[in-house]
Amino acid sequence: MFNVISVTSRADSRDFFKSIEDIAKSAVEAIILREKDLNEDEYFLLAKKVQKICRKYGKKLVIHNFLDVALKLEIPYIHLPFSKFITLSGSLKGFMQVGTSVHSTDDAVLAEKKGADYVIAGHIFATDCKKGLEPRGIKFLNETCSCVSIPVYAIGGINDNSVLELSKVQKDNFRGVCVMSSLMRSDNPQELVKKIKDNYAMKNDRHKYLLYAVTDRHWLGGRALEEDVEKALRGGATLVQLREKELEFDKFCEEAQKIHSLCRLYNVPLIINDNVDVAKAVDAEGVHLGQGDMDIEKARDILGNSKIIGATARSREQAVIAQESGADYVGSGAVFGTSTKSDAVKMSIETLNEICGSVNIPVTAIGGITRDNILKLKGTKIAGVAVVSGIFAEKDIYNSTLELRRKIEEIINGK
Numbered sequence: 001m002f003n004v005i006s007v008t009s010r011a012d013s014r015d016f017f018k019s020i021e022d023i024a025k026s027a028v029e030a031i032i033l034r035e036k037d038l039n040e041d042e043y044f045l046l047a048k049k050v051q052k053i054c055r056k057y058g059k060k061l062v063i064h065n066f067l068d069v070a071l072k073l074e075i076p077y078i079h080l081p082f083s084k085f086i087t088l089s090g091s092l093k094g095f096m097q098v099g100t101s102v103h104s105t106d107d108a109v110l111a112e113k114k115g116a117d118y119v120i121a122g123h124i125f126a127t128d129c130k131k132g133l134e135p136r137g138i139k140f141l142n143e144t145c146s147c148v149s150i151p152v153y154a155i156g157g158i159n160d161n162s163v164l165e166l167s168k169v170q171k172d173n174f175r176g177v178c179v180m181s182s183l184m185r186s187d188n189p190q191e192l193v194k195k196i197k198d199n200y201a202m203k204n205d206r207h208k209y210l211l212y213a214v215t216d217r218h219w220l221g222g223r224a225l226e227e228d229v230e231k232a233l234r235g236g237a238t239l240v241q242l243r244e245k246e247l248e249f250d251k252f253c254e255e256a257q258k259i260h261s262l263c264r265l266y267n268v269p270l271i272i273n274d275n276v277d278v279a280k281a282v283d284a285e286g287v288h289l290g291q292g293d294m295d296i297e298k299a300r301d302i303l304g305n306s307k308i309i310g311a312t313a314r315s316r317e318q319a320v321i322a323q324e325s326g327a328d329y330v331g332s333g334a335v336f337g338t339s340t341k342s343d344a345v346k347m348s349i350e351t352l353n354e355i356c357g358s359v360n361i362p363v364t365a366i367g368g369i370t371r372d373n374i375l376k377l378k379g380t381k382i383a384g385v386a387v388v389s390g391i392f393a394e395k396d397i398y399n400s401t402l403e404l405r406r407k408i409e410e411i412i413n414g415k
Contacts, residue, residue, distance in 0.1 A: 001175060001176075002175070002176050002177075002197060002200050002201065002204075003028075003029035003030075003153075003175055003176035003177075004026075004027065004028050004029060004176055004177055004178075004179060004193050004196055004197060005028060005029050005030050005031070005032060005062075005153060005176065005177070005178045005179070006023045006026075006028045006030070006031045006032065006178075006179060006180075006183050006184075006189075007031075007032045007034050007155070007178050007179065007180040008020070008031065008032065008033050008034050008035060008050075008180070008184065009034060009035075009129075009180050009181060009184050010035060012180070012181045012184035012185050013184045013185070017049065017050075017053070019183075019184055019186075019189070020050055020053050021053050021057075022186075022188075022189045022190065023183055023189045023193075024053050024054055024056070024057035024059045025057055025189075025190055026189050026190040026192075026193040026194075027190075027193050027194065027197060028059065028183075028193055029060065029176065030059065030060035030061070030062050030077070031050070031054060031059055031060070031061055031062065032062040032064055032079050032178070033046070033047055033050055033061060033062065033063060033064055034064045034180070035064070036064075036065070040066050040068065040069065043065075043066050043069055044066070044069045044072065044073075047061075047063060047066075047069050047073060047075075048073060051073055051075065060077060061075055061077065062075075062077040062078065062079050062097075062099070063075050063077065063078050063079070064078075064079050064080075065079075065080060065081060065084065067080075067088070067092075070095070071094075076094075076095050076096035076097065077095065077096060077097045078092070078095050078097075078098050078099075079098075079099045079100065079101075079120075080098070080099075080100050081100070081101060082100050082101055082102060082103070082107055082111065085098070085100035085111065085114065085116065086110065086111075086114060089114035089115055089116075092115070097117045097118070098115070098116060098117055099116060099117055099118045099119065099120060100116050100119055100120070101119070101120045101121075101122065101155075102119045102120070102121050102144065103121075103122070103136070105140075105143050105144055105147045107119075108121065108144045108147055108148045108152070109147050109148060111148075111150075112148045112149065112150050116150060117150060117151075118150055118151040118152070118153065118175070119144070119148065119150065119151075119152055119153070120152075120153045120154075120155050120178055121136075121140065121141055121144040121152055121153070121154060121155070122136065122154065122155035122156035122178075123135050123136060123155060123156025123157060124136060124137060124138065124140070124141055124154045124155065124156045124157060124158070124162075125137075125156055125157025125158065125162045125165070126156075126157050127156045127157040127181070128181060129156070129180065129181065130156065135156060135157065136156075138165060138166070138168050138169060141154050141166075141169050141174070142168070142169055142171065142360075145169060145171035145173050145174050146171065148173065149173060150173065151173050151174075151175040152171070152173055152174055152175065153175055153176050153177060153178050154166060154169075154174075154176075154177045154178070155177070155178040155179075155180070158177045158178065158179045158182070158196070159179070159182040159192075159196070160182075160192060160195040160196050160199050161199075161305060161306075162305075163177060163196050163199050163200050164199055164200070164203050164305040164306055165305060166200060166203075167200070167203035167204050167328060167361075168323075168326075168360070168361070169360075170360030170361070171360075177196065177200075179193075179196065199306065202306075203306075203308075203328065206362050206383045206384075207238060208238045208239050208268075208269060209238065209239060209329060209362045209364050209383040209384035210238045210239075210383070210384040210385075210405070210408050210409065210412065211236060211237050211238050211239070211384060211385060211387065211401070211404055211405050211408050212237070212238070212239040212240075212241060212331075212364050212366075212384055212385065212386035212387065213229070213232040213233075213237035213239070213240050213241070213386075213387060213391050213392075213401070214240075214241040214243055214273070214366070214386050214387065214388045215228075215229060215240070215241065215242050215243050215244075215259075215388075215392060216243060216388050216389065216392050216393075217244070218393075219389070219392050219393045225255065225258075225259065226258050226259055226262050228392055228397055229259055229262055229263075230262055231397035231398040231401070232391050232392070232397055232398075232401045233262065233263070233265075233266040233268060234266075234398055234401075235391075235397065235398045235399065235400070235401025235402040235404075235405065236401055236402055236404075236405030236406075237268065237391070237401055237405075238268060238384070238405075239268060239269055239271060239384075240259065240263050240268055240269070240270050240271065241270075241271040241272070241273050241288055241386070242255065242256055242259050242270060242271070242272055242273060242284075243273035243274075243388075244273070244275075245273075245274075249275075249277065249278065252275060252278050253278055253281050253282055256270070256272060256278055256281075256282040256284060257282050260282050260283075260284055269284075269285035269286065269308060270282075270284045270285055270286075271284065271285060271286045271287060271288050271308060271310060272284045272286070272287050272288070273287075273288050274287070274288070274289065274290060274293050275287070276289075276294055276298075276299045276302055276303065279303060279307070280302060280303060284307075285307065285308055286303070286307045286308025286309055286310065286328070287299060287303065287307070287308075287309055287310070288309075288310040288311070288312070288331065289309065289310065289311050289312070289327075290311075290312045291312055291314070291318065295325070296309055296311055296322060296325035296326050296327050297325055297326060300326050308328045308329070309326065309327050309328050310327060310328060310329045310330065310331055310364075311325075311327040311329075311330050311331070312330070312331050312332075313330035313331070313332050313355055313363075314332065314333075314345070314347065315351070315355070316351075316354045316355055316358040318330075319332070319355045319358050319359045319363070320358050320359060322359075322361075323359045323360065323361050327361060328361060328362075329361050329362040329363065329364060329383070330355065330359065330361065330362075330363050330364070331363075331364045331365075331366045331386050332347060332351075332352055332355045332363055332364070332365060332366065333347050333352075333365055333366035333367030333368075333386075334346055334347055334366065334367020334368055335347050335349070335352060335365045335366070335367045335368065335369065335377070336367055336368030336369060336370075336373055336376075337367060337368045338366075338367040338368045338388070338389075346367070347367065349376075349377075349380065352365060352380055352382070353380055353381065356380060356381035356382060357381065362383030362384070363381070363382050363383055364382060364383060364384045364385060364386045365377055365380070365382045365384075365385050365386070366385070366386035366387075366388075368389075368390075369385050369386075369387050369390050369404075370387075370389075370390035370404075371390065371400055371403040371404050371407065374390075374404060374407045374408065374411070375407055375410070375411065377411055378410075378411050380411075382411075382412075383412070384408060384412070385404070385408055387404060390404065391404070
């Protein structure tokens, strides 16, 4: 579950109560009433008005810092600065949920030990609220999630673009983000919250890697490529990679536009093999890069954070480098050998498992996978399979894809 929590800031809003009402109408999990510049009496009056709005829309209101205000208004949710939480940790039993903010892994460990129900870790990205201070980054967020078992939320510079970076945090206790300035300044908080949640889901949806159909025109036999791709899509392919090693740029783009239009009809992402320029020209959902192709960082600069970038990894070391460079997934093989690549070396299941265990990003197995041997991948930690001839060399592409989809779901679901 990925949640968005609103953190208020009157300084960032032209009409504070309208902003609160619009945010309360959105899909936020809760509203933390921060407002650190107010004294307790001023804060109480503000909290009373905000509580009324939150009740109207069924939203959880979290009181920040002022315990007596929470008690007076009978609000069972409190968020405390770290030092205050540590001081008062033994006297917070009456609250349903108590959270605190942490700026180090030591803080997080101590917070959990003292009874915090969750922590907010920051600041993760650069933000106007912390001008001149270096953001702690994704690495800190991952480390915080790893050292505690309670829910962890990210704060600092969170918006619908930066949230895409959080796909690198693959921890079960990472529960979402706290958003302050971008929500308070937004003319349409409902749409912004939706975009934040949708963008995070798009980058983190491992389901799309289940059955990755990789094209090869060698088996067309006079048919149009889109005809065979549509059969695979109808059969349950969840991702399509257009591999065209010999087409010139204009022809490649022309073919990619046709396949992209088709993929959109089935709501399936299109990945372009090797060619970043083509991916950008046709606005494909992403690109797959081999070991000899463009650097992942350079591809990311060209395509932006919203695009999927995959990388080939034939070893644990290559997989780790790919992840650290910003890849969204790695493709590893050839697990059963292959006839589609002359330089491919067969990969053992042991090596595949090593790769899966070395990274948090999804790993797709590739190489000679067919409906007859796919179940041999049971017990591995792959997110899915990439299939070339096992789909496009088959006489009945639709039914072959259908069977592969059924079997990969059986593998992933552990049946």
